[in-house]
Amino acid sequence: MADSKQIENSFERSVFTEFFTKIEIDNKNVRVRCKLCPPATKQTYSCALNSTANLKKHLQSVHPAAHDKLPTLKRSVTSSNGLPEAVAKKQKTLTSWTSNSVALLSQQHVNDLIMNFVIGDMQAFSVVESPEFIKLVTGLQPGKTVMTRKTLTSR
Numbered sequence: 001m002a003d004s005k006q007i008e009n010s011f012e013r014s015v016f017t018e019f020f021t022k023i024e025i026d027n028k029n030v031r032v033r034c035k036l037c038p039p040a041t042k043q044t045y046s047c048a049l050n051s052t053a054n055l056k057k058h059l060q061s062v063h064p065a066a067h068d069k070l071p072t073l074k075r076s077v078t079s080s081n082g083l084p085e086a087v088a089k090k091q092k093t094l095t096s097w098t099s100n101s102v103a104l105l106s107q108q109h110v111n112d113l114i115m116n117f118v119i120g121d122m123q124a125f126s127v128v129e130s131p132e133f134i135k136l137v138t139g140l141q142p143g144k145t146v147m148t149r150k151t152l153t154s155r
């Protein structure tokens with residue numbers, strides 16, 4: 001399942017792999033062995049894949065020094081706004097896509113797109129004179145203009 005795979009990866013990427021060896025993944029839980037405890041203890045711990053609170057608690061009570069190191073090791077398992085990393089990344093991609101792409105089209109490209117829209121969608125040529133359409137184009141591509149109906153029909 002893609003979902004649990006993603007959750008599994010979030011453990012794999014977490015700082016806790018520094019201190020715990022993964023033994024097995026069982027459904028939505030991960031069973032781990034603490035690397036810091038003497039091997040003789042053979043004690044294993046399980047925690048929910050999406051919540052490493054148990055492991056954190058173990059470090060805090062048994063290995064406070066390691067627990068103190070956690071913040072510096074933090075590889076941003078969750079983003080600052082609290083969203084799972086995957087979601088945050090997707091949002092970031094979307095945001096940067098939008099901001100980077102603004103005004104990247106040439107006037108020629110804009111013209112082509114309008115032409116394509118009018119011809120392909122069998123719009124009336126007068127659509128380029130519609131204030132709402134002009135607003136749409138200039139809103140998406142600041143600084144660009146909508147070609148006039150005359151230019152359009154002369155093509």
Ligand SMILES: [Zn+2]
Nearest residue numbers: 034036037062
């Ligand atoms: Zn331990």
